[in-house]
Amino acid sequence: MDKLSSSLRIGEKIGIGFALVGLLLAGVIWHYHQTLRSVVDDYQQLQRIFEVRKSLAVEIEIEMAAARDAEKSFLLLHQERFAEAVDRHLQAMHEKVGALAKVDQQSQQTAAQLQALMTVYQQRFAAVAEAWRAMGLDENSGIQGAFRQKIHRLHELSAQYNVDRLLTVLLQIRRSEKDLALRQEATYRDRVRRLVAEFRQHLEASELPPAVRQKLLAELATYSRSFETYAESALRPGYSGGGRGPFRDAAQRIEAILHSHYVPELETNVLKLRRREKDFLLRGDESYPPMVVEIARTIRAQIGDSALAETDKAQLLALLRDYQRSFLVLVSQRASIVALTAEMNAAADQVAPLIEANVAQANETMSSRARAIDEDAQASVRLGLIVTASTLLLAVVLALGITARIVRPVRHMAGVLDDLAYGTPTGHVPTVPGGRNEINAMGESLNALLDHRASFLGWWKASMDELIARRAVLGSESEAERDEAILELRAASIVKVQKLNAIRGRLLQHAHAMVDTGRRLSAAGSLPARDGKALEHSAQAIESLLDVLAVEDEAPRAAAGTATGQADAGSAGA
Known part of the structure; x- marks a missing residue:
């Protein structure tokens, strides 16, 4: 981590820090928009699927209720416009059921069941309507109109008699x-x-x-x-004509x-006949047709027993026979209508529960989906708060980490500089070789300054120790003092040579670095080849010179021997 931190400049660290914080904030914003989009998509789905499904279910229920109302009006009033209204409402239902089938898979299954049941209901109603048309929607049409014409004619003729x-x-x-x-x-x-x-x-x-x-x-x-x-x-009095x-x-x-x-009571019996006929048409009671037949038999017997002409009798009996036949056909047709109506009601009774179940299912699905969306939204809000808090915490950690990476070396250098100004430095600033960080470079420079100071102080001390030792050798009065001074001079010379070798070693490292740098610059094309060669040759010459100037540890011994000889010569002269 220190190596990575030292490879980045302070501006780069700050930029990377801001970039990381910006990325974190962008992530938070992205998460917020994703949550918002998810909620919006859920509500759009709710509007597009479940609301449409509920709306279509309610519309289908309304159309079915309107169709049943029109059906009952048709059965009650026997008007063609109500049959057309039933067909119109059923057609609208087919269109809405088709639209319901396009909503989703579950709605498609419900729509298929509705289509099948509605088709059966429509067929049964068409059969009932056709049966009523055959029977006669009013008193002048169908079977009812046929026997009505006969009975009206019979009534007209009965009035003549x-x-x-x-x-x-x-x-x-x-x-x-x-x-x-x-x-x-x-x-x-x-x-x-x-x-x-x-x-x-x-x-x-x-x-x-x-x-x-x-x-x-x-x-x-x-x-x-x-x-x-x-x-x-x-x-007149006396009348006797006998009248x-x-x-x-x-x-x-x-x-x-x-x-x-x-014909005795012919018109009265014809009116009785009409009365029982009307009772049957009004109530549909099966007890009335036998009454009609019995009254017709009575009228037939009255006509047969009357003194009417045979042609008149034949006309009346033919009208009565045609009326009775048409009335019995009407009775049979009405029974058929009752059976068809029962089948139609059974089909309608199957459609209505399915429509109500569809409406209830749509309401329940919509409610459950709305609750799920609310729960998801609340969970997303909680997750967003957690993500936001985590992002802020992570941003604080990053800021503290980056700041610590900048402040800690600076504080360390401040301590070293303080020691350098008011005391003796006890350590170096930690650095990473090859680092690009300005603080790392400052640390390296400070470390170099400390090294140079230490080298200078060491060199100065060694020189002073050597000078003191020489003076001690020259000023020794006895053999023992001279030998002790010679040993001190030899030790001071060795230390001085070691200092010189250390300096030479560092200079040699710099020379090697110059050679490598010249070669890299020449290879990269940053310098002309001639300048690169010149720099390389200069560095190599410095290396050679440093090799020549290498000082061995024997040199201090020789210098010490020379100093001893000089001391002996001085003693002899004295």
Whole structure:
């Protein structure tokens, strides 16, 4: 780590520190944006899938409810526009189910089930609608319209044979006529006149054929005229005519005409027939068709027993037969409609739970997904806080580490310089050879300064020791003092030589470094080849000179011997 730190300059360390802190902050920002994007993507997915699924499920449910409402309106009112509304809502449901199938795999399975059930429901409703069209959507169409035409015609004809009131009035006329003959009172004549006028009113208001009405009116006029003649005679005292005359013959002809167009209670029974028919159409009770058949049998017997012409009987019986046949077909068709409606309701009952389950499933899925997104968002927030705190802590650690790498050597150098200024340095500043760090370079320079100071002080001390030893040798008075001084001189000389060898060794290292540097610069092309060679040769010459100037440890001994000889010569002279 120290080697790596020393290979970087202070500016590079600071730049790398800021870069690392910036990378950490960029990582925090990237994590924040990734978290934000993840949350946004989750909510977009929630909106795109689950919200769409819920919306489509609710729309399908609404369309199905609208289709069922239109279906019930059709079954109740039998109007074609409600059948078209059912088809329209079902078509809209098919489109929404198709859109639901495109949401996701689960929705696709639900949509496939819905499509199958909706198809069955649509087919059953189409069958019910077609059955109602065959039966008749109103009283004038289908089977219902066919037998209605028959019964209306039968009712119209039955009105022509409804002469009960005319017969009743005619009988009242004949009774009053008899009373006049018996009692010979004018009140009976007046009553006959009043009943004749009433008979004429009923005749004119009746639905008898016009020819029959004219014939009856003519006979009634004949009766009225002849009765007046008879009444004048009957009111005279002593009348004994027995109540006979042309008026009697006219009354009998009128009665014969009425009987020839009379079926007892025909119109009443036809109305009863219509009543039971309406009861069945309204309630659908199976007890009413047998009643209709029984009333038709009664009417048939009445027509057969009547005095009508055979052609009239045949017409009435044919209308009654066609009506009964059409009514029984309608009864059968209604039974078929009931069965088809039950099948349609069964199909609809299968669709509705699936739609409700789809809506409930969409709501539950959306709620669970929203909860999961909220939990993920909270976890992402917590993770973001942890990452941010870790990043800040790591940034602080990096800042402290880089600062320590810068401050610690500076503090160490400050201590060394303080020792250098006020005391004796006891150590060197730790450095890394070849380091590019400015502080490392300062440390190397300071170490060199300390070495130079130590070398200078050592050289100076050695020189002073040698000088003192020489003076001691020269000033010795006895042999023992001289030998001791010679030993001290020899030791001082050895120390001096060692100092010189140390300096030479360092200079030799510098020379070797100069040679290597010159070669590298020449190889790199940073210097011209000539300058590089000149630098290399100069360094090699310095190396050679340093080799020549090498001093052996014997030199101090020789110098000591010389000093001894000089001392002896001085003694002899003295």
